[in-house]
Amino acid sequence: MLDWLTGKGDPDFWKKYSESFDKADANAPVRYIVFDCEKTGQDWKEDHILSIGCVGVENDAIKVGDFFEVFIADHKEKHENEAVEKLFKVNTDAIPETEAMIKFIGFIKNATLVGHSTNLDIEMINQALKRMNLGKLKNEAIDINVMHQRLKNLSEDQYHTLDQLCDIYKVKKNSRSTASGDAYSSALVFLKLRKKLKMK
Amino acid sequence: MKNPIAERIADFLKHYPPFSSLQYTELVAIAEHIKVVYLEKNQILFKIGDPTHDSFYVVASGAIGLSVISDAEETLIDKCDEGDILGLRPFFAKNNYLMTAKSREDSIVYAIPIETFRPYVAGNTHVLSFLLESFASNTRNPYDKDNRGKLISENIIFNEQSATDIQYFQPIKYTKNPITASTHDVIRHIAQTMASRQIGSVIIQENQMPIGIVTDFELTSKIATGQFSIDTTAEKIMTTPVVTVPEDISIAEAQMMMLKHNVGYLCVTRDGTEKGIITGIISEHDVVAAQANNPGVLLKQAKRANRSKELKVVRDKLTDLIQNSIDKNIPISHITSVASEINNAISRRAIELGIEKTGTPPVRFAWFSLGSQGRREQLLMTDINNSLVFEDVPAEKYDEVKNYFLQLSERVLETFEKIGFEKSPQGSNSNNELWCKSLTDWIKQYNTWINTPGEKGIHLSTIFFDYDFVYGDPFIEKALTDEIFASANNNHLFYAFLGTDAIKKPAPLGFFRQFLLEQDEEHKDTFDIKSRAITPLVDAARVFAISRDIRGITNTYQRYKKLADLEPQNADLYLECAEAFHTLHWFRTEEGLKTDSGGQYINLEELTKVDKVKLKNCFQPINDIQDLIKNRFQLTYFT
Structure with a gap:
């Protein structure tokens, strides 16, 4: 019953993931993974993830090849939202949530996660992991919205959407909103903010 | 797994040569190896003398300036905009960069690894010839006919020389088919010809070969002094022999010849000797004129x-x-x-x-x-x-x-x-x-x-x-x-109306000394430097200048300078306005050149703190000069 606490009964991929944090090379450049999730809604208990898009950032540059995208198949629930329905039908290569999480964990490894309002996304991923009887994500996380607040000395409740941040930092958006497209836009905003905040 | 980010980059690249000659699938494959780099304004991408990078670059947005160092000064020689390629040098040479690439504004560039791209260069003749032509014609885009030969890309083999030096070794432009005279011509006539054609020298020829030259110098030193009569013939006063040079002489050579022989004119002959047929004349002016865009x-x-x-x-x-x-x-x-x-x-x-x-x-x-x-x-x-x-x-x-x-x-x-x-x-x-x-x-x-x-x-x-x-x-x-x-003159009604017009836009500072920004959709949150800061200063200068009867000076800066002379009690304010006008004009020009526009709208996000303070300091004089207008022309009666 408490196997997951001691780590004994964990599946191999999770063990590998945990180990990647212990073996981290202090001299290697930090690998950031900028990610974005498309979700059925904003409620971390009720809603779930539809797709995840990720792109890697290393040494102040986006590595286009360090890319991951996954579409998650339906939970048998009926969607009230037609647009969500549509999104689903297009993606024939959608896979079950469990499989998607295994791939996602295998991709991110010990990278620092970067995103826009990361708290909600990470909480939903944690919920998915919980359904698989696994622990929470161990990765450090950076929120570009918080970076923006810090740069401008704004209070914490001054929230900007990703679109607004893109406008402020002059990042061209893709017309249709997908997880990978938003991840790329977030990555560009992240690069700019990093420079302006003089983060090393 | 499909990579929509790579596809998005491929969609961008396919519009620009040499990528336009490649298949879409090939572009996607290349794009997967691309790194997207963000450069802050004035950030250096590579410097002269840096070892070459393992990638070359395509500008995705913004602008990158290419410059060389000449006389310990940076000289901008080219600007790369969206879709332009730079840093091709590692394709052709193993040694270091010969130019500095620095972003002129916030820019995003795609770094394409040379090793990824090399197979496509070898496998596609269009791509290869594009790169070779870029290299040979010294332009970034040889397909751009208008710019052929005009731009100098960083690929040019410089021999550690700078841009000005290159120009030095280009052939000089000179007057072809110059005006000549024979030995028996009378000086009066020669002088008349020189005056009417506005030239400084006439070559004296015999059988189309140069045997002497008469210049301004001969006329002043030998005729004007009274040493010779104005009705003598050319052979008496001409300087002989003439220094002759071949047709394709460079600017540097021409200058050397002039210094060496201490003359102001060189005669160009077909074979470069005194026995050749005259084909042109090079004056000192031509040498000066040939140097750069002066x-x-x-x-x-x-x-x-x-x-x-x-x-x-x-x-x-x-x-x-x-x-x-x-x-x-x-x-x-x-x-x-x-x-x-x-x-x-x-x-x-x-x-x-x-x-x-x-x-x-x-x-x-x-x-x-x-x-x-x-x-x-x-x-x-x-x-x-x-x-x-x-x-x-x-x-x-x-x-x-x-x-x-x-x-x-x-x-x-x-x-x-x-x-x-x-x-x-x-x-x-x-x-x-x-x-x-x-x-x-x-x-x-x-x-x-x-x-x-x-x-x-x-x-x-x-x-x-x-x-x-x-x-x-x-x-x-x-x-x-x-x-x-x-x-x-003394038409107070007229001054009042000009004055009212000049103070229509108050100094652009809000209650808490923050900038007043534009609200309309198109220019939202930018600062309209033209109508909020420059125009008020220009208008104020005009009304004061007209009321003080300052004629013939229309330049805003000079109007304020003149006003400062005329009214010592307000001299400080006028001089502040003059300076403020210059600073604002500078900001506007820089913005206009950067965005290729009228420079009317300044994005404050892009300014440094120092620049913002500089800009803000210009607003107090606007406020003060408008107060002066109100008092001087008693505008309270009208407004």
């Missing part, structure tokens, strides 16, 4: 241009010159005075070309620049305003004469448009029949504006009080100016 050369080119296209080249070069001057922090007053001279030369030439086509003018006339050009402040390619005044003619001939001038104006404005100037959106151009009329009609027009200034009328007319004489007969300008200042 303002004197542009002036000369403008004067000699024969087509609107040549004038456009001059104007484009002027833009480069302005950009380089701004980069080198040359004071804006110098830049504006040089630029306005060249702009005026361009206008003058455009009018001359118009006259050639339309025929000789029936009566005397004067062409005026109005607005920013009239104030000699135009650095950017903004819209132009002008007016035409012709001499009074009998009523029965009026229509005919007016028609001629309207036609002429139409031609000139066409030329202006080809050069790249925009016509005035309000139609304040001399091809508008309202602004092309006789002296008497113009005086009436100005009197209407001055004596019965309606709120609506006056706004349109303010630019007509910033006029600069460009072409034609100066007496018309004098007559007009005298008339205007006579009726404006």
Whole structure:
């Protein structure tokens, strides 16, 4: 019953993931993974993830090849939202949530996660992991919205959407909103903010 | 797994050579290896002497400047915009970069690994020849016909020389088929020819071979001193032998020859010897003129241009010159005075070309620049305003004469448009029949504006009080100016109306000393430097200058300087305004060059803290000068 606490009964991929944090090379450049999730809604208990898009950032540059995208198949629930329905039908290569999480964990490894309002996304991923009887994500996380607040000395409740941040930092958006497209836009905003905040 | 980010980049690349010659799938494959790099303004991508990177770069957004170091100064030689390639050097050479690439604004570049791209170069002849042609023709994009040979890419083999040195080794341009005389010609005639052709030397020939030369120097030292009579023949005073050079001599060689032989003129012969046939003459002036885009050369080119296209080249070069001057922090007053001279030369030439086509003018006339050009402040390619005044003619001939001038104006404005100037959106151009009329009609027009200034009328007319004489007969300008200042003298109603107009836009500071930003959709959150800061200063300078009877000075900076002389009690404020105007003008010009626009809207996000403070410091003088207007012209009665 408490196997997951001691780590004994964990599946191999999770063990590998945990180990990647212990073996981290202090001299290697930090690998950031900028990610974005498309979700059925904003409620971390009720809603779930539809797709995840990720792109890697290393040494102040986006590595286009360090890319991951996954579409998650339906939970048998009926969607009230037609647009969500549509999104689903297009993606024939959608896979079950469990499989998607295994791939996602295998991709991110010990990278620092970067995103826009990361708290909600990470909480939903944690919920998915919980359904698989696994622990929470161990990765450090950076929120570009918080970076923006810090740069401008704004209070914490001054929230900007990703679109607004893109406008402020002059990042061209893709017309249709997908997880990978938003991840790329977030990555560009992240690069700019990093420079302006003089983060090393 | 599909990679939509790579596809998005491939979609971008496919519009630009050499990528346009590749398959879409190949582009996606390349894009997967790309790194997307963000550069802050003024961040260096690579420096002269840096070991070459393992990637070359494509500009995705923003602009990257390429520069070389010459005389310990950075000289900008090229600017890469969206879709331009830079840093190709590692393809061809293993040694270090020969140029510095620095972002001129916030930019995003794609870094394409050389190793990824190399197979496509080898496998695709189009790509290969594009890169080779870029390398050979020294242009970034050899398919761009207009720029062929004009741009210097970082690939050029420099031998550690700088851009100016390259120009040194280019062939010099000189006068071909020069004017010659024979040994028996009388000096008086030779001197007359030199005067009428405006040349400084005549080669003395025998059987088409040069045997001597008569220059200004011989005339002053031997004739004017009385040593020889003016009716002697050329052979008595000519300097002989002439220094001769071959046809394809470089600028540097020409200069060396002149210094070595201590002469001001070189004779070009077909085989370079004294026994060759004369084909040209090189003067010291040609050597100076050949060096870089110096303002004197542009002036000369403008004067000699024969087509609107040549004038456009001059104007484009002027833009480069302005950009380089701004980069080198040359004071804006110098830049504006040089630029306005060249702009005026361009206008003058455009009018001359118009006259050639339309025929000789029936009566005397004067062409005026109005607005920013009239104030000699135009650095950017903004819209132009002008007016035409012709001499009074009998009523029965009026229509005919007016028609001629309207036609002429139409031609000139066409030329202006080809050069790249925009016509005035309000139609304040001399091809508008309202602004092309006789002296008497113009005086009436100005009197209407001055004596019965309606709120609506006056706004349109303010630019007509910033006029600069460009072409034609100066007496018309004098007559007009005298008339205007006579009726404006002590006309308090008129001053009051000008003053009211000048304080319409208050100093752009909010209650907490924050910037007042634009609210409308298109320019949201930008700062409108033109209407909120520059125009108030210009308007204020105008009303004070007219009320103090300052004639002949239309430049805002100089108006304030003059005002400071006339009113020592307000000198400090006027000088502050003069400085503020310069600073604002500098900001606007930089923005305009960067965004290729009128530079009206400044994005404060892109300014550094120091720049923001500099900008803010300009607002206090605006506030103070507007207070002075209110008190001086007792505007409280009117507003």
